[in-house]
Each structure stands twice: as C-alpha cells, then as structure tokens.
Amino acid sequence: MLIKTIFAGFGGQGVLSMGLNLAEAAMLEGKNVTFLPSYGVEVRGGTANCTVAVSDEEIASPVASAPEFVVAMNQPSLVRFQNQVQSGGVLFYNASLVNPQNPRGDIELVGVPAGEIAEKLDSPKSANMVMLGAFARKTNIVSMDTVAEVLSTILKNKAKLVSINKKALKAGYDLF
Amino acid sequence: MDGNSAVGEAAIRAGCQCYFGYPITPQNELTEYMATHLSRRKGCSFIQAESEISAINMVFGASAVGARSMTSSSSPGMSLKQEGISYLASCELPAVIVNMSRGGPGLGTISAAQSDYFQSTRGGGHGDYRTIVLAPSSVQELADLTHRAFDLADKYRIPVIILGDGMLGQMQEPVDFRHEAPAELPVRSDALRGARGRPSKIVRTCTSNTSEMEELNWSLYRRYQLIEKKETAFETFLVDDAELIVVAFGIAARIAKGAIKSARANGLKVGLARPITLWPFPSGRIKELAATAKCLLVFEMNMGQMLEDVQLALQGQGEVFFYGRPGGVIPTPSEVLRVISRHYYQRGLKKGK
Amino acid sequence: MRKVYGRPRFLKKRSFHYCAGCGHSIVHRLLAEVIEEMGIHERVVGVNSAGCSVFAYNYLDVDMAEAAHGRGAAVATGMKRAYPEAVVFTYQGDGDLAAIGTAETIHAANRGEKISAIFINNAIYGMTGGQMAPTTLVSMRTTTTPFGRDVMLEGHPLKISEMLALLDGVVYIERTAVNSPAGIRKTKKAIRKSFQTQLDGKGFSLVEILSPCPVNWKMGVAESWQWIDKEMTGVFPLGIIKDTTGNKDAD
Incomplete structure (x- = not known):
C-alpha cells in the first residue's frame, strides 16, 4: 500500500520537520519511504512544502499529484492543495490560522487548533508537533512511539526541547 | 539522507580528497556537505570557486598532481564546465563530475529534467572524446555509483559524469554506505609531484604535430572500445x-x-x-x-x-x-x-x- | 679554465621556437636558473598557458601541465591545495592572465593561494598574430586596432598588477622588464623572491615582466628594447607594487 502526504505552510512553521519526522519514523518501522522537499525560489518566498511517500513496496515517484493526505498549516497551502487531495482522502488544517471555505464533499476535513494548543503549552513553535500528533492518531501510518523516538534522535542533546515537543505531540494525539 | 549529501558522503568514502564547486540549485546540498565534512579532513581540500569554469580547472590541477577530485553542478553550470572536461579527456586525467540536472535550455527551471542526455553522452565539449555517464535512479544508487565513478575514473583515466537530476538530489531516502573511507590512497603513478628521482613529466593537450594528435585520438578511441566492452551496465x-x-x-x-x-x-x-x-x-x-x-x-x-x-x-x-x-x-x-x-x-x- | 657561463641544468637541450628578440626565452632561462639555485626542482610543478608560451614545457625541465586559456590560476590552485609540498608557478601572458583569465587570477589572489604567477606583459597577443591585448597601449596599432587603440572604443590599458595589489591575499607584486642586463638581473631576483614567498607560506605573489615582442610590434630588436623604456614603462612603471612579506627588502 502506497500512501502519500503533502505537508505545507509558511517557512518557519516546521513543515519540513513534520515531513522528516514521519519519513524517519516510517523508515524505522521498516517501510519504503521517500521525502521530497520543495526547493528553490518557493522556499525563499516564504512558503514551504514537502511530500512524504510511505509504502510496503518500492516507491516509483516521490511526487504526489493526488496525495491521500494533505496537512495545511496556513491558508495559502489550503487553497493550493485542497483540490489535489485524492477523493476519500483527508485534509488536515491548522484551525488556528486556516479557515476552510467551500470545502469539498468527497474528502474528510480535520481541523486541529494546533496554534492555540501550542500556545497553551507555552511553546508556540511546537504547533507542528501538535499537528503531527493528531496526524499520527488519525492516519495510523506510523505509531506514536516511533514518532516520539524520532523526535528524540532529531533533537538530541536538547532535553528541554524534546520534552516540550513530546508534550505537544501527545496533546495532538489525545485530541481524537 | 538527501541525494546530494549521499553523493558527498559516498565520495569521501571513495577517498575523494578535493571538491571544488559553485552554488547552483538543485545541487547546493552537495557543496555544503563537502564544506562541512571534507574541508577539515586531513589532506583534503574544499573551495567554493568563483565560477564553474574555475571549479573544473581546479579539479584539473588537483587531478594532475594525483588527487581524487570531484566537482558538481546543474545544467547551466555544466555548460560552463565543458571546456575543462574536454581538457581532462585530452590529458587523460580522472575526475568525477556530478550533474543534478534541471529543465533547460537557458537558465530554465530548477525542477528535475533529463535534457542533458546529449551533452553528457556526446562528450559535451569540443573535440573527439567521450566520458563515462552513470545514471542512478535512487538515492542508494547515487551513493553506490559515486563510489564506482571514482574507481572507473582512475582505472581508465577518464572523466566520469554522474547524471542525476534535481529530484534525485533533493529527495531523501534511506541509504546504506557499503564502504569505509580509506586511510590513504596510493599516489597515481602518472601524477605530477615534482621530478624527484625521475625525469620531468608534462601534462599537455597542445601539439603542432598532427600525427601525434591523431595518435592521441586513436589511443583514446581504443580505450573507449574497451570501456564499451567491459563497463556497460x-x-x-x-x-x-x-x-x-x-x-x-x-x-x-x-x-x-x-x-x-x-x-x-x-x-x-x-x-x-x-x-x-x-x-x-x-x-x-x-x-x-x-x-x-x-x-x-x-x-x-x-x-x-x-x-x-x-x-x-x-x-x-x-x-x-x-x-x-x-x-x-x-x-x-x-x-x-x-x-x-x-x-x-x-x-x-x-x-x- | 673556469666555466663562467653555460646552459642552466633545468633548461632542456632544445632550441627555442621563439622569434628573435622575444623576451620569453630570457624569462625561461631565468626560471631555470632560479629553480636550480634554490634547489627546488624536485618540488616544482609549473602551469603554462595558451599563447606563445604554450610550449614552455618543451624547454623547462620540471613537471608541468598545460592549462586551458586563462585558467592557470585555477589549475595552480587545485595543484597547490591537493599537494601543498609542491612549489607551484603559473606562466601566463597578458591575454591569458588579464583578459580571459581575469576572474581566475583575481580570485586565486584574493584567496591568498600560495602560488607564484609569472606574468609576461608584451602588450599584444603574440601567438595569434598581433591582436589587441588588455595591456595594449593607447594609440598602439595592432591587427584588431588598425587605427590605434582608441580609449573611447577599447578603453585604457589594464593595470592588473595595481588592481591585484589592493587584495589582502596578495603579499608581493613587482614589475620588472627584460630589456637590459640590469632589468634581467632584477627580474631574476623578483622571481626568486616570489618563490621564496611561496616557500614561506605567505600568500599570493606575482612578477609582471615587460617583455619585447619585436615581430608583432613591427620593430627591430634594439628598437623594441628602447620602446619598453620610452613607452611601456610610462604606463606600467617598474618597481615593487606591493610587498608585505616582511623580508628585509620589503617596503
């Protein structure tokens, strides 16, 4: 089974970290995986996105023209990607910043107030991890334990950051 | 690991001592990887050159004195490197050149494309020569073929081109490195390292003698035939x-x-x-x-x-x-x-x- | 009987292809003498360039590689970085170093590459038959400035040595001329100093040598030697342009 996810948002929202975390977690769980960041002028312009493909088999293309899942951390990302989601797919959006207008009827919309929850945890930058926690719970692509394990490896030597981001992950995970 | 960094790590493990590059998207991660991981290694050298032309000529110099050397670029930069590649081919100097190609012609796009096939497989620069061209299709293969490229370059004293593309360079996939970096590489016997205990040597392409130049072309051609027989993959x-x-x-x-x-x-x-x-x-x-x-x-x-x-x-x-x-x-x-x-x-x- | 003069040890036994009165043969000989006297021949790797001196390796009996036109400084950089024990010099003409190779020259100098550039300035493209060089004097006739170099069209002679002297990576630049016995002796001393600067690991150095090209200048040999004094040195004054080596003859 091949599952593709696009993570999108402003540069600085930690969009690429979300994707990398998912990719590494899937790798640890023995899946085939590709991670493709958008690069070049787009990034400098302020928006960033990346595509993660996870599969039990070899992955043909790391590009997703019709992803199963899209995570939109800001409004422009929602506008850009909402019509690409595969019919029957799920669109996650950061409800603290994004207002889904004219939603499609053939996909599921999941609003996660990632920004507000992160604020409450006193770590506004961890909104991405709140979202990732919610994403992990809803999609079941990888287990929460592996996501947390990857977090520790990525943020090694920074115990404080690990602990706050784990809290954020859990807060997102416990939403559903 | 992303494809660009994987090339860098594989190159270091293949004993690459010198990397010279110039920024161009989508291969910058390779230049940056070498700046971080090669530049401080003992006996190694990294330079961000002033142009692709300088970078390939620094490779020429490093290769002439016997160092395993590499440069990388993307399509527009590869056009600039063609002069140097022709000289490397003529002087029979090994080098590894990575092209994370992008859409052309002209400055084009920064997205992945395969439009440099002719340039890569037909020599690319002036004169009658070939370069070995390796075309990986995954990050793992990028790493494997990078290692192989250095061996082929030394074995046949020929420039080897790794023809990737922007997507391969940018995408991240799991990769296993199958080799450890060698403690030391033997110095190539044809290296220019000063005339110590032997007559002086020259590396040259220019001659006023057409028969000599014809013989060089024939000798390259014979080597190309051998490569065709042995190295097709x-x-x-x-x-x-x-x-x-x-x-x-x-x-x-x-x-x-x-x-x-x-x-x-x-x-x-x-x-x-x-x-x-x-x-x-x-x-x-x-x-x-x-x-x-x-x-x-x-x-x-x-x-x-x-x-x-x-x-x-x-x-x-x-x-x-x-x-x-x-x-x-x-x-x-x-x-x-x-x-x-x-x-x-x-x-x-x-x-x- | 005592031998007072002979062929330097590192000059191959072969006659020069250079035209009568050309300065290249003199500078080749000086290089061979300096390399012998400094005892560095086992470490020397030279880079010659496109132009009349493309066959310099036929005469100098040291390891040498031919660089693409203008790329000498980049090739020498690669050599020195890959093999720092080498004493690396480039031998370049004005078209090579100051026109097509300007970028390579400036950036190698700015990085303070520990190499020696031997720069032959004869104000003309010799091998291709007498076209305008970046160093061609104002009003000077060449095959591509048949009415004389016009500053409104072709600009002024490029003073690359003075430009390079502004760079912090450059530690020694001297301009000499090989149109007199005294000038030849000074040139030899400058070449030696440039090599010593490299041996001391101090940075980039360059010796600009005003050199006669009687054939393309369309002059007799004696006349061309005088022309250097009368015309060239006015635009390209002789002397030390920069010296921060800290050696005793430093400025």
Whole structure:
C-alpha cells in the first residue's frame, strides 16, 4: 500500500520537520519511504512544502499529484492543495490560522487548533508537533512511539526541547 | 539522507580528497556537505570557486598532481564546465563530475529534467572524446555509483559524469554506505609531484604535430572500445514475457516502474529496460530485447534524446514509440500508465491473465 | 679554465621556437636558473598557458601541465591545495592572465593561494598574430586596432598588477622588464623572491615582466628594447607594487 502526504505552510512553521519526522519514523518501522522537499525560489518566498511517500513496496515517484493526505498549516497551502487531495482522502488544517471555505464533499476535513494548543503549552513553535500528533492518531501510518523516538534522535542533546515537543505531540494525539 | 549529501558522503568514502564547486540549485546540498565534512579532513581540500569554469580547472590541477577530485553542478553550470572536461579527456586525467540536472535550455527551471542526455553522452565539449555517464535512479544508487565513478575514473583515466537530476538530489531516502573511507590512497603513478628521482613529466593537450594528435585520438578511441566492452551496465524488470518494453533511465525509469506494476495488475505484459551507463550505451541488450518484445516505448523527461541511441541500436529493426515531458515537468506513474495502455491497445497486443 | 657561463641544468637541450628578440626565452632561462639555485626542482610543478608560451614545457625541465586559456590560476590552485609540498608557478601572458583569465587570477589572489604567477606583459597577443591585448597601449596599432587603440572604443590599458595589489591575499607584486642586463638581473631576483614567498607560506605573489615582442610590434630588436623604456614603462612603471612579506627588502 502506497500512501502519500503533502505537508505545507509558511517557512518557519516546521513543515519540513513534520515531513522528516514521519519519513524517519516510517523508515524505522521498516517501510519504503521517500521525502521530497520543495526547493528553490518557493522556499525563499516564504512558503514551504514537502511530500512524504510511505509504502510496503518500492516507491516509483516521490511526487504526489493526488496525495491521500494533505496537512495545511496556513491558508495559502489550503487553497493550493485542497483540490489535489485524492477523493476519500483527508485534509488536515491548522484551525488556528486556516479557515476552510467551500470545502469539498468527497474528502474528510480535520481541523486541529494546533496554534492555540501550542500556545497553551507555552511553546508556540511546537504547533507542528501538535499537528503531527493528531496526524499520527488519525492516519495510523506510523505509531506514536516511533514518532516520539524520532523526535528524540532529531533533537538530541536538547532535553528541554524534546520534552516540550513530546508534550505537544501527545496533546495532538489525545485530541481524537 | 538527501541525494546530494549521499553523493558527498559516498565520495569521501571513495577517498575523494578535493571538491571544488559553485552554488547552483538543485545541487547546493552537495557543496555544503563537502564544506562541512571534507574541508577539515586531513589532506583534503574544499573551495567554493568563483565560477564553474574555475571549479573544473581546479579539479584539473588537483587531478594532475594525483588527487581524487570531484566537482558538481546543474545544467547551466555544466555548460560552463565543458571546456575543462574536454581538457581532462585530452590529458587523460580522472575526475568525477556530478550533474543534478534541471529543465533547460537557458537558465530554465530548477525542477528535475533529463535534457542533458546529449551533452553528457556526446562528450559535451569540443573535440573527439567521450566520458563515462552513470545514471542512478535512487538515492542508494547515487551513493553506490559515486563510489564506482571514482574507481572507473582512475582505472581508465577518464572523466566520469554522474547524471542525476534535481529530484534525485533533493529527495531523501534511506541509504546504506557499503564502504569505509580509506586511510590513504596510493599516489597515481602518472601524477605530477615534482621530478624527484625521475625525469620531468608534462601534462599537455597542445601539439603542432598532427600525427601525434591523431595518435592521441586513436589511443583514446581504443580505450573507449574497451570501456564499451567491459563497463556497460543495464537493468531489466519483467521483460521475459513482455509484449511492450519501456526504455527509460534515471528518475524516469523509476516512475515507469510504478506504471509497469499497475499495467501488470491490469494484465498488460509490460517490462522495463533501464540503461545504468548512458555511455557506453547498452545497444546490444536493447537490440536483444527488441527482438523478444513486439515494441519499445522510450520514456524520457526531455524531447527524445536517448530515443536516438535506441533507434541507432535497432538500426530500423523494431517498432519504437516515444513519450517525453521536457522543461522540468515530473510525469506521474498514472500518466505513463495511460501512455502504455494507449500504445498497448492501439497496437493490438495480447493481454495476459 | 673556469666555466663562467653555460646552459642552466633545468633548461632542456632544445632550441627555442621563439622569434628573435622575444623576451620569453630570457624569462625561461631565468626560471631555470632560479629553480636550480634554490634547489627546488624536485618540488616544482609549473602551469603554462595558451599563447606563445604554450610550449614552455618543451624547454623547462620540471613537471608541468598545460592549462586551458586563462585558467592557470585555477589549475595552480587545485595543484597547490591537493599537494601543498609542491612549489607551484603559473606562466601566463597578458591575454591569458588579464583578459580571459581575469576572474581566475583575481580570485586565486584574493584567496591568498600560495602560488607564484609569472606574468609576461608584451602588450599584444603574440601567438595569434598581433591582436589587441588588455595591456595594449593607447594609440598602439595592432591587427584588431588598425587605427590605434582608441580609449573611447577599447578603453585604457589594464593595470592588473595595481588592481591585484589592493587584495589582502596578495603579499608581493613587482614589475620588472627584460630589456637590459640590469632589468634581467632584477627580474631574476623578483622571481626568486616570489618563490621564496611561496616557500614561506605567505600568500599570493606575482612578477609582471615587460617583455619585447619585436615581430608583432613591427620593430627591430634594439628598437623594441628602447620602446619598453620610452613607452611601456610610462604606463606600467617598474618597481615593487606591493610587498608585505616582511623580508628585509620589503617596503
């Protein structure tokens, strides 16, 4: 089974970290995986996105023209990607910043107030991890334990950051 | 790990001592990787050169004194390097040159493309020469072929080009490095390191003697023939019973493979032929496959460059279709599947179970 | 009988292809003498360039590589970085170093590459038959400035040595001329100093040598030697342009 996810948002929202975390977690769980960041002028312009493909088999293309899942951390990302989601797919959006207008009827919309929850945890930058926690719970692509394990490896030597981001992950995970 | 960094790490493990580069998207991660991981290694050197031209000429100098050397760029920068590559070829100096190619012509796009096939496989610069061209289709293969590129370059004293693309360079995949960095490499016997205990040596391309120049061309040609015989690399996938075989290289082969799996699920007998060396081109293998299948579909992210090599290999024997997307557009597996299906049914090919 | 003069040890036994009165043969000989006297021949790797001196390796009996036109400084950089024990010099003409190779020259100098550039300035493209060089004097006739170099069209002679002297990576630049016995002795001293600067690991150095090209200047040999004094040195004054080596003759 091949599952593709696009993570999108402003540069600085930690969009690429979300994707990398998912990719590494899937790798640890023995899946085939590709991670493709958008690069070049787009990034400098302020928006960033990346595509993660996870599969039990070899992955043909790391590009997703019709992803199963899209995570939109800001409004422009929602506008850009909402019509690409595969019919029957799920669109996650950061409800603290994004207002889904004219939603499609053939996909599921999941609003996660990632920004507000992160604020409450006193770590506004961890909104991405709140979202990732919610994403992990809803999609079941990888287990929460592996996501947390990857977090520790990525943020090694920074115990404080690990602990706050784990809290954020859990807060997102416990939403559903 | 991303493809660019994987090339860097594999190069270091292959004993690369010198890297000279100039920033250009989408290969900057390689330059940055070398700045971080090669520049402080003992006996190694990293320079961010003032241009691609300088970078390839620094490679020329480092190679002349016997160091395993590398440079990298993307399409527009590769055009600038062609002068240096011609000189390296003429002076029979080994070098590894990485092209994470992008859509052209001109400055073009920064998205992945395969439009540098002609430039890479036809020498690229002036004069009658070839370079070995390796075309990986995954990050793992980028790493493996980088290591191989250094060995081939030294073995045949020839510039070796790794023809990747922006997507391979940027995408991250798991990668295993199969080699440890060597403690020390032997100094090449032809290196210019001062005339100590031997007569002085020269590395040159210019001569006023045409017979001498002709002999150099013949000697290069003989070496190229040997390389064609020994180093051609090729991969096939589900070709044994295939009615239609897709011929594709690099990232396009990978996309095609996805399409072929879906085609097989629909009962279409389709296979894949993937040249790993673009020069030497596996003409013999292509010809054999064309004899067993009803037709070939060449699929490239350009307007049909490898297509010419396939047609040359077949010498008019066999039916060849082409599908290409130039300019940096990344075709999807389902798009390629539609093209496969269309040709399959139009041609009236038999379905399997 | 005592031998007072002979062929330097590191000059191959072969006659020069250079025209009568050309400065290249003199500078080749000086290089061979300096390399012998400094005892560095086992470490020397030279880079010659496109132009009349493309065959310098036919005369100098040291390891040498031919660089593409203008790329000498980049090739020498690669050599020195890959093999720092080498004493690396480039031998370049004005077209090579100051026109097509300007970028390579400036950036190697700015990085303070520990190499020695031997820069032959004869104000003309010799090998291709007398076209305008970046250093061609104002009003000077060449095959591509048949009415004389016009500053409104072709600009002024490029003073690359003075430009390079502004760079912090450069530690020594001297301009000499090989049109007199005294000038030849000074040139030899400058070449030696440039090599010593490299041996001391101090940075980039360059010796600009005003050198006669009687054939393309369309002059007799004696006249061309005088022309350097009368015309060239007015635009390209002789002397030390920069010296921060800290050696006793430093400025």
